[in-house]
Amino acid sequence: MEKRFDPVKTEKELYGFWESQGYFTPEIEKNKESYCIVMPPPNANGSLHVGHAYFVTLQDIMARWQRMKGKSVLWLPGADHASIATQVTFERELAKKGKTRFDLGRESFYRACFEFTQKNKQKMYLQLKQLGASCDWSREKFTLDEDVTKIGYETFYQLNKDNLVYRDWRSVSWCPRCSTALSDLEVNYKEEDSKLWYISYPLKGSEENIIVATTRPETMLGDTAVAVNPKDKRYKNMIGKTVILPLMNREIPIVADEMVDKEFGTGAVKITPAHDPDDFAVGQRHNLEVISVIGFDAKMTFEAGKDFEGLTTIDARNKIIEMLKSKGYFVKEEKHRHRVGMCERCKTIVEPLVSLQWFIKMNDMAKKASDAVKKGEIKIIPKRFEKTYFNWMDNIRDWCISRQLWWGQRLPIWYCGLKGLSQLQKALNPDLVEKHKNSKGCGEVFIGDKPPGKCPKCGNDVYIQDPDTFDTWFSSGQWPYSTLGYPDSKDYKYFYPTSVMETGYEILFFWVARMIMLGIYRTGKIPFKDVYLHGLIRDAFGQKMSKSKPETAIDPTDTINIYGADALRMSLVFGASAGTDVIATKEKIEGMRNFANKIWNASRFISLILKDAKKFEIDKISNHKDDISVLKRYKSIEVKINSDLEKYRFGQALEILYHFLWDDYCSIYIEQTKDRREEALPALLNVLVNSLKLLHPFAPFVTEAIYQSLRKQADPKGSSELFKDKALMISVWPSA
RNA sequence: GACCGCCUAGCUCAGUUGGUAGAGCGCUUCGUUUACAUCGAAGAGGUCAGGGGUUCAAGUCCCUUGGCGGUCACCA
Numbered sequence: 001m002e003k004r005f006d007p008v009k010t011e012k013e014l015y016g017f018w019e020s021q022g023y024f025t026p027e028i029e030k031n032k033e034s035y036c037i038v039m040p041p042p043n044a045n046g047s048l049h050v051g052h053a054y055f056v057t058l059q060d061i062m063a064r065w066q067r068m069k070g071k072s073v074l075w076l077p078g079a080d081h082a083s084i085a086t087q088v089t090f091e092r093e094l095a096k097k098g099k100t101r102f103d104l105g106r107e108s109f110y111r112a113c114f115e116f117t118q119k120n121k122q123k124m125y126l127q128l129k130q131l132g133a134s135c136d137w138s139r140e141k142f143t144l145d146e147d148v149t150k151i152g153y154e155t156f157y158q159l160n161k162d163n164l165v166y167r168d169w170r171s172v173s174w175c176p177r178c179s180t181a182l183s184d185l186e187v188n189y190k191e192e193d194s195k196l197w198y199i200s201y202p203l204k205g206s207e208e209n210i211i212v213a214t215t216r217p218e219t220m221l222g223d224t225a226v227a228v229n230p231k232d233k234r235y236k237n238m239i240g241k242t243v244i245l246p247l248m249n250r251e252i253p254i255v256a257d258e259m260v261d262k263e264f265g266t267g268a269v270k271i272t273p274a275h276d277p278d279d280f281a282v283g284q285r286h287n288l289e290v291i292s293v294i295g296f297d298a299k300m301t302f303e304a305g306k307d308f309e310g311l312t313t314i315d316a317r318n319k320i321i322e323m324l325k326s327k328g329y330f331v332k333e334e335k336h337r338h339r340v341g342m343c344e345r346c347k348t349i350v351e352p353l354v355s356l357q358w359f360i361k362m363n364d365m366a367k368k369a370s371d372a373v374k375k376g377e378i379k380i381i382p383k384r385f386e387k388t389y390f391n392w393m394d395n396i397r398d399w400c401i402s403r404q405l406w407w408g409q410r411l412p413i414w415y416c417g418l419k420g421l422s423q424l425q426k427a428l429n430p431d432l433v434e435k436h437k438n439s440k441g442c443g444e445v446f447i448g449d450k451p452p453g454k455c456p457k458c459g460n461d462v463y464i465q466d467p468d469t470f471d472t473w474f475s476s477g478q479w480p481y482s483t484l485g486y487p488d489s490k491d492y493k494y495f496y497p498t499s500v501m502e503t504g505y506e507i508l509f510f511w512v513a514r515m516i517m518l519g520i521y522r523t524g525k526i527p528f529k530d531v532y533l534h535g536l537i538r539d540a541f542g543q544k545m546s547k548s549k550p551e552t553a554i555d556p557t558d559t560i561n562i563y564g565a566d567a568l569r570m571s572l573v574f575g576a577s578a579g580t581d582v583i584a585t586k587e588k589i590e591g592m593r594n595f596a597n598k599i600w601n602a603s604r605f606i607s608l609i610l611k612d613a614k615k616f617e618i619d620k621i622s623n624h625k626d627d628i629s630v631l632k633r634y635k636s637i638e639v640k641i642n643s644d645l646e647k648y649r650f651g652q653a654l655e656i657l658y659h660f661l662w663d664d665y666c667s668i669y670i671e672q673t674k675d676r677r678e679e680a681l682p683a684l685l686n687v688l689v690n691s692l693k694l695l696h697p698f699a700p701f702v703t704e705a706i707y708q709s710l711r712k713q714a715d716p717k718g719s720s721e722l723f724k725d726k727a728l729m730i731s732v733w734p735s736a
Numbered sequence: 737g738a739c740c741g742c743c744u745a746g747c748u749c750a751g752u753u754g755g756u757a758g759a760g761c762g763c764u765u766c767g768u769u770u771a772c773a774u775c776g777a778a779g780a781g782g783u784c785a786g787g788g789g790u791u792c793a794a795g796u797c798c799c800u801u802g803g804c805g806g807u808c809a810c811c812a
Contacts, residue, residue: 004774189809196812216810227812261811269812278810338812365754381790384740388807391739395808505807540748575759580741585749588763592775619756643752651750655759 001607001709004601007564009700015129018704023729024136026072028494036495037063037073038480039135039526040503041143043082045089046115046554048127050537050545050572050584051504053556056131057569057698058534059502060651063134064697066499068733074495076483077128077135079121081113081143083408083472084186088178088345090116090407106406108433113407114144124237127557132565132700134729139491141483143475151482152475153412153449155522160447164361167445169290171273171280172357172400174340176298177348179428180404181357183471183604184397185510187350189339196265198331199324201226204242204251210235211331213265215338216275217324218317221248221304222293225271227282230256232267246329247320248305255286274354290354296424298351303561313351318692323715356422358402358411358468365517366396372516372526380531381648382579385505392509399514401471404428406467414451415464417441429467436464477514487523498528505579532648535581537572542583554584566699567593573698574658576651595658596702599695602666603706606684609677610713614680618720624676627683629667634660641694642735654698661691689722690734704728 018024026034042052059075067073090113091101101109120278121142128135141148159165172181193470193573197217202452203210210226225244228235239256259282260269260287273283274292283290293304300308300316307323308316324330370393372378373386380386404409404424415421418436420443426433442458451463475482480501484492485546497519512531519527544554559568570592575584621627637660644653665687673680691711692703707728 001771003772056798212812216812259810259812264811271812276810276812278812281810388740390745391808510807542748574771575748577750580749585748585761588748591760594772598772601772603771608771640811647752649752652752659759666772668777674770 001514001604003601005564005597005702005705007566007596007701008561010705011130011132011560011565013703014704015132015706018134018727018729019137021727023067023727024075024134025138026074026136027612028490029072032072034074034499035063035066036074036076036437036484036498037500037502038076038498039078040501040507041078041080041141041476041479042081042124043085044121044124044142045082045086045124046120048556050554050556050559052124052127053131053235053568053583054506054534054537054572055502056128056133057572058532058650060131060133060135060501060700061697062500064700065645065733066609066728067134067736068693068696068731072494073264074139074491075133075135076139076141077125077133077137078479079117079124079142079143079481080476081117082471083405083469084178084180084182084345084404085472086113086117087405087407101401101406106429109406117142122521128567130557130560132567134700139483143472143479144561147485148475148482149409151486152409152478154411155478155518156470156474157448158522159360164364165358165447166361167356167358169354169356169358170400171275171277171352171354172624173350174296174353174355175343175346175350176296177346178343178405181355181402182343182350183473186344187341188344189341191337192340194336194338196334197321198266198333199246199270200329200331201243201246201270202329203238204244210238210243210254210268211266212268212270214270215336216272216313216317217320218295218300218308218313219272219275220245220270220320221300221308221316222272222274222291223248223250223252223270224273224283224288225252225286226254227257227260227269227271228254228267229260229262230258232260232262236266246327247307247323247377253286255288257280257282257285259674275352277352280352280354280538292354294351294353296353296427299351304617328650331425355424357400358413358466361401361653362396362398363515365521366393366570368520369393369513369516372520377526378516378531379531381533382577385531385533385579389508389513392513399429399471401474402466402468403471404467405469407473408472411468412447412449412468413466414446415441415466416444416446416455416458416460417462418464419443420445420464421467425467427642432464432467436462439464444685451726473510473514476511477518478522480515480519481523498521500530500532501528502532502534505535508533524707530648533579535576535579538581538583540585545584554586554589559589563589563593564596564701566596566701570595570654570698573650578648595662598662598666599692600702600706602603602661602670602689603710605670606681606688607710607713609681609684610710613678613681616678618682618685618715618722621682621686623681624670624679624683626672627680630665630683630687633664634690638694638734640691650698653694655667657691657695657698661695665691685710686722693731693734694727696728700729707731 063073063075154284173187175182196213198211198213200209200211236255240255242251245252269283271279273280273288273571275294291303293301295301300311302309343350417439419441441460444455444457454461480498484496486492515527537545567589571589637656640656641653696703711723718724
């Protein structure tokens with residue numbers, strides 16, 4: 001054995017050995033218990049960062065541990081096309097070349113994205129292998145694979161059959177940069193110092209006026225009412241009257257609505273149904289007209305009038321305030337802090353706009369998903385997240401699933417002729433409009449793989465597919481059963497429901513909640529029994545690690561090339577606990593590299609004894625008090641580690657091993673045996689090998705390397721109990 | 737505003753059902769013969785944020801105050 005453990009030299013070889021032996025591929029054996037983790041598919045739009053390394057480590061720990069415990073373990077790897085995230089990333093690449101997606105056109109853009117993701121996918125898979133991920137590559141899936149897509153579409157058809165799919169006008173958050181609608185979850189809010197402007201709206205045929213307060217004066221051009229609280233005495237006699245909208249000279253009513261807070265501003269609110277979700281709701285209750293003065297490019301529209309058309313919202317705001325001042329409608333302004341929504345992916349300020357979108361009704365699904373956790377069928381670890389989960393489920397809103405993106409799974413929705421497309425869709429897809437400009441048709445909607453040959457209503461034979469794509473979480477939300485080949489495959493029948501979903505707490509709603517809802521809906525069963533949520537990886541300053549700060553960022557591949565995968569893995573798990581963030585530093589990685597080397601050297605010492613030993617039986621441990629004692633101490637940590645692993649306390653288990661091996665085994669026991677080496681050899685070997693087994697899930701490479709080397713030297717034929725297995729990875733887990 | 741979490745050694749954090757305060761890194765002193773300097777030996781360093789309560793016993797359970805962070809929410 002070399003004086004130092006050289007991870008770079010050994011790791012690749014060992015991974016190849018495991019893989020070639022087929023250790024990662026489980027057998028489906030009826031009398032063997034199954035254990036399955038479906039890997040959260042990383043977005044195929046870049047390479048893996050330490051956050052990924054963390055989840056890989058945690059899942060690999062579970063997979064290797066359960067495999068050694070004798071279960072038939074499937075850890076299924078995959079990658080996500082990540083619709084919006086990838087489109088944004090790829091468009092940034094294009095922008096560097098001075099191009100937009102429109103320069104490529106939809107088809108070549110899609111093709112280019114596809115190639116981009118395939119390339120990234122290969123890179124990521126290589127990184128997963130470097131990390132030692134014991135996943136079954138023969139079952140690898142991509143969210144756009146034909147079989148996966150098919151299962152996803154079928155779910156949509158079933159939802160449609162169950163009347164859970166509908167298309168409706170709604171105020172949705174619109175990202176002008178991505179030019180797509182977003183779901184509520186895809187909008188992040190930021191507090192901003194702004195102002196509250198007070199504007200006077202004159203009452204028709206009267207000297208009186210009503211003063212409204214607004215944070216967005218530019219939307220006043222689209223006002224179609226003023227609302228007051230019905231209980232507000234100040235305005236009681238104004239309800240039902242008409243005001244003249246300044247600058248536009250439009251007559252709009254004063255309506256009463258409970259939504260208005262008497263205490264805020266003047267207690268009178270301007271209502272712009274087109275550009276505010278609350279106002280839209282008021283508009284629906286009072287049958288108000290929707291006038292869109294801000295377009296999908298975040299500029300003022302024709303409806304805003306010729307003074308403003310084409311201006312950005314900011315320019316329009318300034319101009320409006322000027323004009324209000326000069327015409328005497330401006331009352332005052334106050335400092336005000338309020339929240340603006342930003343696109344989760346590209347950070348552009350979103351615009352609430354009314355548009356026609358597809359939705360899925362969520363109430364029933366949410367109820368069942370909530371119950372599954374309440375009844376304990378699904379356990380969330382750590383438990384405190386259950387409350388967060390219930391909170392969200394109890395206030396669920398319908399899910400806007402249509403995105404005006406090019407990269408993604410196209411909606412399997414067809415319209416008879418151009419008439420079915422919304423104004424928005426026509427504006428965003430001029431090619432499509434041009435191609436079908438002479439089409440007839442009644443706009444009839446068909447949902448399915450292929451439209452009927454002729455429209456049953458009007459007889460027209462040209463159906464046009466909806467140009468929109470699915471929210472990316474619609475496909476990943478079905479991951480546990482779509483990857484396993486629902487409903488007929490052997491895999492599905494054997495491995496579903498899966499054992500544990502290990503993922504980050506930040507996607508509890510985005511993903512975990514959706515998987516539970518869709519899983520129960522489609523399969524009638526929960527998709528997984530346990531949910532283990534890990535925290536974020538932060539840098540030495542407690543900041544979220546990012547590539548823009550290379551001095552503290554830790555790149556998994558670079559780290560592995562210097563310190564080895566085991567060191568990186570252990571550094572992420574050591575001292576960590578579920579749901580809490582982890583700080584990754586070079587020092588910690590070095591510490592773990594030192595630990596790996598420490599065990600290596602202890603083993604080298606034993607290897608040297610082995611070389612000189614004449615007669616000894618591996619399985620025959622002496623009666624010497626030190627030998628008896630070390631076995632006892634080993635046994636006690638074995639019990640603790642088993643109990644910690646059962647409770648998902650990986651950090652704790654690793655700490656115990658660290659101290660047992662370093663302080664107890666090396667510093668105390670090995671020192672005790674130095675003058676009776678041969679006699680102590682069986683005990684030295686026994687405790688070491690069993691400790692290596694316990695450590696293997698955390699540090700698969702060093703432990704396997706040592707095992708292979710000792711076995712080769714001591715018992716190459718595997719005739720002893722201790723070395724009977726060809727590899728540590730498939731040896732039997734020590735448990736009392 | 738609601739909910740959740742955090743405040744433990746200089747730094748970063750563990751601490752399972754309440755039972756004598758822990759780790760890593762850093763720091764101090766010493767150590768080059770036989771596994772390992774990616775090491776060894778010895779050591780310093782904490783009223784577990786403040787206050788109150790339950791208990792034979794509280795970092796751990798309850799109440800409360802303060803600071804920090806997160807998530808959710810339609811206040812124009």
